[in-house]
Amino acid sequence: xxxxxxxxxxxxxxxxxxxxxxxxxxxxxxxxxxxxxxxxxxxxxxxxxxxxxxxxxxxxxxxxxxxxxxxxxxxxxxxxxxxxxxxxxxxxxxxxxxxxxxxxxxxxxxxxxxxxxxxxxxxxxxxxxxxxxxxxxxxxxxxxxxxxxxxxxxxxxxxxxxxxxxxxxxxxxxxxxxxxxxxxxxxxxxxxxxxxxxxxxxxxxxxxxxxxxxxxxxxxxxxxxxxxxxxxxxxxxxxxxxxxxxxxxxxxxxxxxxxxxxxxxxxxxxxxxxxxxxxxxxxxxxxxxxxxxxxxxxxx
Numbered sequence: 001x002x003x004x005x006x007x008x009x010x011x012x013x014x015x016x017x018x019x020x021x022x023x024x025x026x027x028x029x030x031x032x033x034x035x036x037x038x039x040x041x042x043x044x045x046x047x048x049x050x051x052x053x054x055x056x057x058x059x060x061x062x063x064x065x066x067x068x069x070x071x072x073x074x075x076x077x078x079x080x081x082x083x084x085x086x087x088x089x090x091x092x093x094x095x096x097x098x099x100x101x102x103x104x105x106x107x108x109x110x111x112x113x114x115x116x117x118x119x120x121x122x123x124x125x126x127x128x129x130x131x132x133x134x135x136x137x138x139x140x141x142x143x144x145x146x147x148x149x150x151x152x153x154x155x156x157x158x159x160x161x162x163x164x165x166x167x168x169x170x171x172x173x174x175x176x177x178x179x180x181x182x183x184x185x186x187x188x189x190x191x192x193x194x195x196x197x198x199x200x201x202x203x204x205x206x207x208x209x210x211x212x213x214x215x216x217x218x219x220x221x222x223x224x225x226x227x228x229x230x231x232x233x234x235x236x237x238x239x240x241x242x243x244x245x246x247x248x249x250x251x252x253x254x255x256x257x258x259x260x261x262x263x264x265x266x267x268x269x270x271x272x273x274x275x276x277x278x279x280x281x282x283x284x285x286x287x288x289x290x291x292x293x294x295x296x297x298x299x300x
Contacts, residue, residue, distance in 0.1 A: 014201045017065055024072075025065055025079075029087055032107040039108040040087035041080040045072035049117035049293045052109070052142070053079040056123025056151065057218045058182075058190065059276070060086055063206040066282035071289060075117075080108060082128065084214020095220035098131035098153075098230060105132050106140060116142040118293035122278065123251060124222055126150030130230035133238055144292040145240040147227075148285065149251045149275050152259060155226040167223035174215060183207035190276040192247050203276060231263050241266040243288050245273030245280060 025042045032039055042061045051071055053064045061079035068077045083104050084090035091100050105128060109116065119142045121129030126147040133145050154163040173182060187204035188195070234240060244256035246269045253269060260267035268288055273280035 054125030070286040098127040102131035134230040134233035153225040192274040245277035250275040
């Protein structure tokens with residue numbers, strides 16, 4: 001029996017996931033310019049709509065594996081390691097904004113010669129996805145944007161004290177504990193309370209692969225940016241929707257639903273899922289993605 005079949009037919013196990021990761025969702029890199037900048041990414045699926053997956057501040061492309069396995073049956077899945085993560089070249093700015101990540105996202109898609117049917121931004125990735133949609137030309141717009149457990153940023157006017165506090169707390173934790181200590185102390189908070197030990201170990205495995213410098217840049221973006229500024233520039237022709245795990249304690253569902261209501265977007269609750277909803281409930285999140293992309297797909 002193949003590793004993929006084993007992973008599909010049994011409760012989640014990290015050993016099975018790593019076998020599938022290497023066989024089906026292996027890391028690749030692509031140059032995005034002539035200056036030596038590159039993006040590390042993972043790809044799965046041979047046909048169908050193009051789905052682009054953007055991870056959050058404490059994660060990686062690999063973390064999407066359980067969800068990507070389902071999507072790959074009917075779609076072409078591309079998951080990047082954001083700049084400063086994995087083997088992706090960090091941004092030049094010490095304190096980048098989502099728009100800086102979005103420029104790299106566009107360069108990556110150009111290098112792969114793909115146009116996204118749906119972009120899924122999870123947590124901090126939702127800020128990056130929103131920034132991409134705000135500026136991308138019509139020919140590179142997705143047919144749908146899905147903001148999954150979105151981080152909204154602390155860069156809104158009047159949030160200066162909160163912004164400084166979030167940045168100071170995040171960086172103090174990094175300085176005191178390092179990447180290993182953060183992974184050990186924080187991994188369980190991303191999942192539902194009754195997550196299995198293997199699911200928690202999967203989140204921890206991904207967190208252990210964070211890069212210090214890339215994480216610091218991401219903290220600066222989280223602290224200083226505002227998702228609303230980008231969503232207000234979203235073309236009316238690019239539909240968007242919001243989904244959130246119903247027991248998310250990091251970006252709580254009430255705040256995600258309020259964001260959806262502010263911008264008149266559909267909102268869906270993902271049952272029995274915490275912040276890393278695509279790990280807690282990969283089939284349900286895959287269903288949300290399929291619902292978002294299939295009616296409007298260019299490539300279906």
